[in-house]
Amino acid sequence: MGAHVPPSVYRCGVCGRLVESRVHCGSSCVLLLDGGRRLRLSKLMSLLLRHRPELGGLKVDAEGFVEVRELVEAARRLGLRWVREEHVKAVAELDSKGRFELRGSRVRARYGHSIPVEVRYEKGSVPDVLYHGTTSEAAARILREGLKPMGRRMVHLSSSIEDAIAVGRRKCRT
Known part of the structure; x- marks a missing residue:
């Protein structure tokens, strides 16, 4: 079974926001990243930021961050020659599961690491009940x-x- 292809990403020409619809602010938007490319980049970001940074020649800091520019260069070296910084930022900002975090010029995976990182989570309320999905x-x-x-x-x-x-x-x- 293949992965679910996410919606394409558009940039609103009026307000400049990244959106998942062709129309925003009552005006047509410009396509930034089609769903297929978005999926491929998201999977590569997960691989590099969670499990195999060395595959892209990346050095993550203690909290798991890398420079967006360095991640773009790694993606290009690994065959996604079309990737630009705005693509990485769009994938991170619009990820429905909150997999990624942008902080200034840096990006990281927020969870799911198999490499040693110290992700500091903001304190918040924990629900009374949590669920674990499995087979x-x-x-x-x-x-x-x-x-x-x-x-x-x-x-x-x-x-x-x-x-x-x-x-x-x-x-x-x-």
């Missing part, structure tokens, strides 16, 4: 052994049952 096969092991981060640094939990179900479906092979 039925893994559920039996989790009940026996407890939740483990496996190849990641932390266990992924969702604040809604719908999000957890979506995660579990992505993990299913059928």
Whole structure:
């Protein structure tokens, strides 16, 4: 099963915002990044920022940040020659799951790392109930052994049952 292609990204000619619709502020927008390219860049950003920065010649800092410019250069070296800084910023800003964070001229993955980074999260309220999406096969092991981060640094939990179900479906092979 292929990955869900996200919407294309447009820039509003009136207010300059990045949007996922062709019309904003009552005017036509300019296509910045089609859905297919957005998906490819997002997957590469996840790979480089969460798991394999060395693949792109990147050096992440202690909190997982790299310069956007350096990430663009890495993406180009790895075959996405069309990537520009505004593409990386668009993917980071509009990611529906909040996978990425922009801070000034730097970008990082917010979660899901298998490399050692110290992501400092803002303090906030934690829901009373959190959910973990998984397969039925893994559920039996989790009940026996407890939740483990496996190849990641932390266990992924969702604040809604719908999000957890979506995660579990992505993990299913059928």
